[in-house]
Amino acid sequence: MDITFEHVTHIYGQKTPFEKLALDDVSLHIPSGSFTSVIGHTGSGKSTLVQHINGLLKPSKGKITAGDVVIRANEKKQSLKKLREKVGFVFQYPEHQLFEESIIKDVCFGPMNFGVSDSEATKRAEESLNLVGIPASYWHRSPFDLSGGQMRRVAIAGVLAARPQAIILDEPTAGLDPKGRQEMLDLFAELHKRLSMTVIMVTHNMSDAAIYSDQVIVMNDGKPLMIGPPEHVFLQTEQLRRVGLESPETMLFLDKVMAKARKKERIPAFTIDQTADVVIQILNGVKNHV
Amino acid sequence: MEKIIEVSDLSYRYSEEHPYVLKNIHFNVMKGEWLSIVGHNGSGKSTLAKCLNGLIQPQKGTVHVGGYLTSDEAHIWEIRRLVGMVFQNPDNQFVGATVRDDVAFGMENHGVPRDVMIQRLSEALRLVKMDGFAAREPHRLSGGQKQRVAIAGIVALQPMIIILDEATSMLDPEGRKEIIRTVRTLHKERGLTVISITHDLEEAIHSDRLLVMSDGQLIREGAPRELFKSTELLRKVGLDLPFAIKMRQALQKKGISLSDNALFQEELVDELWTLHSSM
Incomplete structure (x- = not known):
């Protein structure tokens, strides 16, 4: 089921002292x-975002389409x-x-x-x-x-x-x-x-x-x-990092290996097995280079 | 080193119709050490923790804390003051309307005089880096901040031991780091004994000693470096392995000859590098 957000904004506690902008003009597509x-x-805003997908929250502005269901702001909830x-x-x-x-x-x-x-x-x-x-x-x-x-x-x-x-x-x-x-x-x-x-x-x-x-x-x-x-x-x-998130531990480990090898070009690897292959690749690459 | 907790031949079951969930457990905790307890869900870790401050009483065996027997009701408050416990769910441990009230609650219960209380309150909040939040409402804080307030409440009672019962498992990675950092400071600066019940092996490898629980039994104990050599046993009881060990095993399988020593990622990188430079 295709899910689409078009300019969805969600404000908690609108017109109260606790008013908070939780989703700010979000447009995205989930194939x-x-x-x-x-x-x-x-x-x-992760939880607020997903709660819109099954109608637990309704958008303050914008439109959500999930399959053939359309949810618009200011609409009755039928x-x-x-x-x-x-x-x-x-x-x-x-x-x-x-x-x-x-x-x-x-x-x-x-x-x-x-x-x-x-x-x-x-x-x-x-x-x-x-x-x-x-x-x-x-x-x-x-x-x-x-x-x-x-x-x-x-x-x-x-x-x-x-x-x-x-x-x-x-x-x-x-x-x-x-x-x-x-x-x-x-x-x-x-x-x-x-x-x-x-x-x-x-x-x-x-x-x-x-x-x-x-x-x-x-x-x-x-x-x-x-x-x-x-x-x-x-x-x-x-x-x-700037938004307080870390990379997967495999990538952090590869970064340590790369720093030793003085290599810069990062290769994505997320499973232990893929990562081992990349480590071997880095080691061989450096060896051949020397 | 001085023993601070002595658990001797402890067995526990919730009622007579139920099987024993802790079976003949025997171990000591040394003053000032960081001890981690690991094991699958339902292995008895949390039940064991509750025996360590007299929250539950074993049917068999004894627990001594700082010389006091936990079954001796005359000393139960003394024991609870010595052993502070931080639970898993940050939302379930608040009573005060403000951070300040909440930290003061424990001290009031223990009859700490007001002037001492005021001094300890600000000191405890400063230690967990929540001094700017004294007047805030606990329910408006993040999970990591809530757990830090819970820790401040414990610190204010000047305990000797702090037990973390999966205290970081409901937090995001940032909150998790905040808590570990806070407890490490307390451990180092105050010599606090730490008992951490955890699934996080990257945290556990930093402890002085580990206990492994499985099906109510204490099946292994030792320093992390020794213990994680028994990789097969740990896997068999449903535990994961630290990242460096999984990585090392994968590399070994692919024909890289590495020793079985590396426990930390840095050690593995160094070893890879030494090996490689000598090739």
């Missing part, structure tokens, strides 16, 4: 089927429900929102809210639970007996059961241990690939943004500072 990461310092059905939102710590007595009931809650019949909701819930890897033997247990990582999977299954075309993930790996983090990221890569879902991920982890996304949006002061593929964005170390 259908892409994996887009949104990065930026706390308070840069199309918001349609939008929310198409764009799933996984909040930070989504496991805090589990409430039903069984896992299956909890996952059914979402689709039933969108008017899906009992039997259809159950069917979708089962599908979603399979997708996120919760075994059928668990489905009739209480979600509260699960581990943190599993609870998060159940919460995500609840969002998927509405069959959204796009999914927004707000810091989806926060609080998980390294293994849980990796499993969670693999799950999103899988959803993106297998279901061709448009994925929008808000993250503080530069390496995750670099490895998983096709497009990175860098937010600063309510505006996109850069939009582009990670191979481009993460070469702009100085610009990123």
